[in-house]
Amino acid sequence: MKILLVEDEKELADSILSYLKGNELVSEYAANIESALSKIDMYDYDCILLDLMLPDGNGFELLKALRKMNKTEGVIIISAKENVETKIEGFTLGADDFLTKPFHLSELLARIHALIRRKNFDGKNVVRFKEIEMDIHAKTVTVNHQPLDITKKEMMLLLYLVGNQNKVLSKAAIAEHLSGDMADMLDNHDFIYAHIKNVKKKLTEAGCGDYLKTVYGLGYKWQND
Amino acid sequence: MKILLVEDEKELADSILSYLKGNELVSEYAANIESALSKIDMYDYDCILLDLMLPDGNGFELLKALRKMNKTEGVIIISAKENVETKIEGFTLGADDFLTKPFHLSELLARIHALIRRKNFDGKNVVRFKEIEMDIHAKTVTVNHQPLDITKKEMMLLLYLVGNQNKVLSKAAIAEHLSGDMADMLDNHDFIYAHIKNVKKKLTEAGCGDYLKTVYGLGYKWQND
């Protein structure tokens, strides 16, 4: 779960960042459009929080650039302007939500979760894939209704794969998704081998080891059909 | 695009319905939870607009029932209550958005569109050439919907050729494209022969080996009639 906050008011940014951090969301910060774009280019975020008034332009510019790049990150606009026209423009440009300043941090958090949930799991708390059932809240997995002993990271990995079925996920993307804390891990992918191995092993033991495929040189994917 | 409006205030409901209709959205209407549930059971909606205060219970009940049934319709809560706790509860129960009454109909419309867009977008990025489909994102190739086992370099080569169809690509250009820019490779073209051979072989086995042509003395080209 990784968030990018694009906001130039340092004080507000700090309080949002620390609140999100306290709620187990990894977030990064960009103070202007240019820096935001370069980060977006490098990493996959689950959600982007976008202020409209930025030193080097209007947040809408960023939104347009994003959509032109075919990026699918969810975007929540955070703005002091609350007139309907601005909102409409935001949604038209592809924003997913709009929050008016000032707002409660808890509402922001709820909206982030709603967006990520929709994006990754299509609104279900229980993600089902054929004989596999994953309860996101209870953090349990069953295969053919038999419980599967799985650790937190393994669950995150499994959910990420199933949520992006038939897409190849690069090791870099997986590393980021699992650790959040990118910098140190980006070139050391050994721990992914370990997690993949464990997940594969557990799935195989449970009798459904054929969905998780390694795509040599590119990453891993969850194969549906 | 089909919307279900669950709302007991007849007057508000009418104005929403006619506005949505005027914007080419098909909407249906339920005045209470029971009627809403039976409609949801019967039809697939893209989006449900849910008032919280309903004659036969709280809208949250409907939301819970929906998620328990594993329904994945998007839900926008429409409520006069705008305290944060209510919003949080809504999001926790799986709502996708929350709109406080009174609101502009145009904002409602924008939020509906944002939700539907998010729900339906599958982020595909495919290059198609007749029976061949290359998914750049998933990094897979299919011929007549049969997956083709292809390596990274082979995929790069194929994309390069198809992307420049009917142009003759010199071996030097291909070498540069495949190898990054390692100077030493640029005059040794043996490895291109190898890759070309493998791609040709795989395409032939898949039944479409006639597009990739050798142009003696010049290079290779992808022939589109």
Added chain:
DNA sequence: TCAAGTCTTCAGATTTTCTTCAAAATTGAA
């Protein structure tokens, strides 16, 4: 604080892909 469970690192084994090589086949021009 300790113990149990979890996560990450490491190094060697294995697998897959890439490049090189040399012999054979093909091509186009003399």
Added chain:
DNA sequence: TTCAATTTTGAAGAAAATCTGAAGACTTGA
């Protein structure tokens, strides 16, 4: 037709990526 240049081919060595088990480091809850 002949011949030199070019391309094709299969095999093999080199390189790169992945798998594996074990060990060390970190977390967490009692």
